[in-house]
Amino acid sequence: MKNLIIILLILGSGISTVLSQSIRTLSSGTKTSIRGLSVVDNNVAWVSGSNGWTSVTTDGGVNWKWKQITGYDKYDFRDIEAFSGTDAIVVSAGSPAVILVTNDGGLNWKEVYRNELPEIFLDGMDFLDNKNGIIYGDPINGKMQLLRTEDGGRTWVDISNNLNIKLIEGEASFAASGTGIRILNGGHVLIATGGAQSRLFVSKNLGISWKSYPCPIIQGKNSTGPFSIAFISAKRGLAVGGDYLSDTLSTNNMLLTKNGGRTWTHPESNPFGYKSAVEYINPEIVIATGTSGTDISKNGGKTWMKYSPESYNAVRKAKTGSLVLLAGSGGKVAILEGL
Numbered sequence: 001m002k003n004l005i006i007i008l009l010i011l012g013s014g015i016s017t018v019l020s021q022s023i024r025t026l027s028s029g030t031k032t033s034i035r036g037l038s039v040v041d042n043n044v045a046w047v048s049g050s051n052g053w054t055s056v057t058t059d060g061g062v063n064w065k066w067k068q069i070t071g072y073d074k075y076d077f078r079d080i081e082a083f084s085g086t087d088a089i090v091v092s093a094g095s096p097a098v099i100l101v102t103n104d105g106g107l108n109w110k111e112v113y114r115n116e117l118p119e120i121f122l123d124g125m126d127f128l129d130n131k132n133g134i135i136y137g138d139p140i141n142g143k144m145q146l147l148r149t150e151d152g153g154r155t156w157v158d159i160s161n162n163l164n165i166k167l168i169e170g171e172a173s174f175a176a177s178g179t180g181i182r183i184l185n186g187g188h189v190l191i192a193t194g195g196a197q198s199r200l201f202v203s204k205n206l207g208i209s210w211k212s213y214p215c216p217i218i219q220g221k222n223s224t225g226p227f228s229i230a231f232i233s234a235k236r237g238l239a240v241g242g243d244y245l246s247d248t249l250s251t252n253n254m255l256l257t258k259n260g261g262r263t264w265t266h267p268e269s270n271p272f273g274y275k276s277a278v279e280y281i282n283p284e285i286v287i288a289t290g291t292s293g294t295d296i297s298k299n300g301g302k303t304w305m306k307y308s309p310e311s312y313n314a315v316r317k318a319k320t321g322s323l324v325l326l327a328g329s330g331g332k333v334a335i336l337e338g339l
Helices: 002-019
Strands: 022-027 034-039 045-049 053-057 065-068 076-082 088-093 097-102 110-115 122-127 133-140 143-149 181-184 188-195 199-203 211-214 224-231 237-243 254-257 277-280 286-290 293-297 305-308 314-317 324-327 333-337
Touching: 034 314, 034 324, 045 076, 045 324, 053 076, 053 088, 076 122, 088 122, 122 181, 133 181, 181 224, 188 237, 224 277, 224 286, 237 277, 237 286, 277 314, 286 314
Parallel strands: 034 076
Antiparallel strands: 022 333, 034 045, 045 053, 053 065, 076 088, 088 097, 097 110, 122 133, 133 143, 181 188, 188 199, 188 224, 199 211, 224 237, 237 254, 277 286, 286 293, 293 305, 314 324, 324 333
């Protein structure tokens, strides 16, 4: 009986912790599917999505300034990178591919890049700092498309030829949440591919030279693979994904690495279903979300529990601060509270 009481107390403590956390909707109703999400600090965050929509908050999500960018209402801005309440960059998926920048809080946007090749499809971007960033896209003739900026996005240089590792037929990436690429301190770049084959591409010098490692997550179809990666250090990270056409399938949808992606291990229990985004809240707490709902791990990704059945496309933590936001279809933006 004494042991039973102790077990119940432990379980009760865990349940209490989960119940003290919540996801609260901040904004919804705009006719856009949001996949681009960038949280600068506890006050400033930006989102971007389909039908040319962007939005910014400067008060921690209380108020949002929505803007359908004139002349781009048919574009799908799958990723956004923000540096302040005034400065941000958006990149579109599909052809033509465009990159736009704003320096006045989203009131006006300037096109700084356009590619009208029928095959062009840009998947996401990340930045080392407010100057140096990389955008990656699906392969053309087996070559992953790579763009780099050194001036905060005002100009972009094609560095695709730096990566001399050919992608196989059917190997590409997913523009699901802008988190298929991560840039860490020191210019350490990681990019995940999926589909016919899943790999992690790694550069330790901001895209000058590359290596690749197998990523043995579910793969083999154009709907399977790693849709998002996150790294708490250059060595320790994880990949999540699954099959977006079977979004309740939990088989082999998440992997862990302790050596920068050279080898991977399976968790003790998987998150439920397909996940399009994953984010470290701290070294132990990890959030993963997708159309199958939102899951949480409190031991660095080793085990997972269902957190919310609500569907989101993206989750991001503030670059500086503790604000955690989620975003999805129907212009829905929510805040994760209680962590």
